[in-house]
Amino acid sequence: MKPFWRDKTLIFLGIISMLFLVFKSCSYDNLEEYYSDVVCDTLNVSYSQTIKPILDRNCNGCHFAGNSSGIDLETHADVKASADNGSLLGSIKYEPGWSPMPKSGKMDDCTIAKIEKWVNNGTPND
Numbered sequence: 811m812k813p814f815w816r817d818k819t820l821i822f823l824g825i826i827s828m829l830f831l832v833f834k835s836c837s838y839d840n841l842e843e844y845y846s847d848v849v850c851d852t853l854n855v856s857y858s859q860t861i862k863p864i865l866d867r868n869c870n871g872c873h874f875a876g877n878s879s880g881i882d883l884e885t886h887a888d889v890k891a892s893a894d895n896g897s898l899l900g901s902i903k904y905e906p907g908w909s910p911m912p913k914s915g916k917m918d919d920c921t922i923a924k925i926e927k928w929v930n931n932g933t934p935n936d
């Protein structure tokens with residue numbers, strides 16, 4: 811029998827498994843960056859494209875104009891008022907001193923980060 815390093819099949823399999831390990835570790839590193847930079851995109855945040863759809867989906871079943879809570883989140887002016895008095899971020903981040911919103915469970919970190927970015931940008935009506 812040939813020594814194993816002369817066996818082309820074994821060498822081939824060895825190279826394949828080394829490549830696999832190298833690529834596996836690379837793709838894992840990239841995936842983490844991918845998640846923070848691309849999946850949670852806080853750079854392209856605007857009221858009309860980002861914030862309003864989030865609020866319509868998660869909040870405006872209750873906070874429609876004229877609802878009993880007294881807080882409307884349907885127009886830019888309404889949302890800006892809640893952002894300016896601190897209640898918007900306080901409530902979605904479940905901070906002490908504010909009613910946690912939505913009550914059914916905190917929104918995911920990325921959604922909260924987008925709203926926070928928009929508030930920090932000065933709540934533009936864009």
Ligand code: HEC
Pocket residue numbers: 865868869870871872873879881883892897898901902907908909911912913917
């Ligand atoms: C199931 C109905 C419901 C949903 C959904 C809901 N809210 Fe509310 N929210 C209320 C009610 C009722 C109040 C007033 C009573 C209270 O504070 O619990 C309120 C109060 C608030 C307040 C005032 C909090 C304070 O402490 O002064 C803010 C700000 C607010 N909501 C924002 C939101 C946002 C933003 C969302 C979506 C992410 C949301 N709410 C989702 C029913 C809801």
